[in-house]
Amino acid sequence: MKIIDSHVHIYPEFLKKERDKIAAREPWFDLLTSSKVQKWGVAEELIEAMDAAGIESSFATTFAFRDIGLCREMNDYLFDAAKRFAGRITPLAVVPPTDAGAPAEAERAFDMGAAGIGELFPDGQGFDMADASQLRALCEMCRERGKFIMFHTAEQAGHSYAGKGAYGAREAAAFCRNFPLVRVIFAHFGGGLWAFSAMPEMRLLMVNARFDTAAWPWLYEPRVMDAIFAVGAGDKIFFGSDWPILGFERYAKLIGKTSLAEEEKSALLGGSAEKFLRQEP
Template identity: 60%
Template sequence: MNNKIIDAHVHIYPSEFEEDWDLIAKREPWFDRLTKSKVHKWGTAEDLIESMDKNNIAASFVTGFAFKDQGLCRISNDYILSAAKRFPDRIKALSVVSPNEPGASDEIARCAAEGAIGIGEIFPDGQSFDITDNRETWRLVNSCREHDLFLMIHTAEQAGHDYEGKGKVGANEAAKFCCNHPGIKVIFAHFGGGLWAYEGMPEMKLILSNTYYDTAAMPWLYSEKVLDSIFALGIGHKILFGSDWPILDFPRYEQLLNLTKLKDEEKLMLLYKNAAALCNEIS
């Protein structure tokens, strides 16, 4: 693909999160649970760049951990914003806030001024944030729109086996969010928990007109046929390759991609063009 790959779902962590794990875990139950998971891996900015070079990835949308504590979110944001300045053509910063905690709007404004391109990955379960309740979501959405930022929200399929980090937010909750806020550009992680399938309904297609979906964790959840189905439904321009690095990396997805019936141009949309267009960097 001639280096035409953008990974739209990546996590990195400052070293102090690993070093001070016990102190943070006592304050953040979901951090405790997720970082104890057998699939969890730590990754720094330098680790990410090394992996990107190895896998021929041009740029990545990079976020941290969705803490409930706003101060920890700021520490994560500082690290990622700094990394984006050190690797300006490679790392595109997403900043995370705790939406219901004081200071969320100010932190969004600060991060936007420092070069963030989006806010997320918001984790509703871990941050006690109800994305179906307009009384909770309007401030977050308005702040993002004010600063021309997109949102990324964690979702998961509400069927199949349970696993750490799955959460209770799926297609129904994501659809309600979009009904309340059809104007905000939003990426629903992990295929939106199946929300993409509702784009076949004319009324939902309109409501979901600013909605995108990423492929994060696909090798653990879906066959390659889901990608064929998304393009067959006519929404191939709305799917973004996201690896969920460092827990998964590109080769696992490449194996699935090679099994699809997608044309080369469709693969380029998935791997590069859609994400580039979202952050206005299409070349």
């Protein structure tokens, strides 16, 4: 079985070294990196972890800053890593969507081989996922170039935690309504958006939307996955770990406790993400 991890982060060494200096001007980075679950990881460590878990390739992103200069530095590191580990790292570039320079940086990233843009943080980067005017330029570029966007979303119920943010299923649905033709991944189960696959009009709007499992061990019981398949959204959910803060083993354990058939497990663990990359329906 070919395993694809659709959600990992890698960080250049200088980010850890200059953490305090950067945190002073990037409040979301400050919040996330002072959390007790924070872990750092460079590209080499990611590849080691992937080898140990039998993961063939990963959609890798870095950290989405407000500052476009920092985003550029993140992207440079990512493209270098993707070149060094060709075939193992599928790069996702970061840009602050409302910055005037965002479309140009996205264009540069696509020219360098980025498969998409993400994981963007609406709360952290100060944009509104539901406001079409803020995202139009970036979305048009993604559509033109056949690329996708990944957004951080979270369940707007349950316990609160650092980095949860205020964007969930409602805002993700608004994005789908504004940009139904843009291919998009909503991280962390889309904050529950998958459940609306049982509404005919939402199923239509979400034709280009996908979800990932990042943070599953901290959020949901195994049976959430049975529910996702039961509601007809099983082809929309990708295994994503959020490495380095969580590793593959925790997810393997959860998947083992579901009632998924073998072919459903293989779709979840990579088959569906592979199709998405190939732009197959």
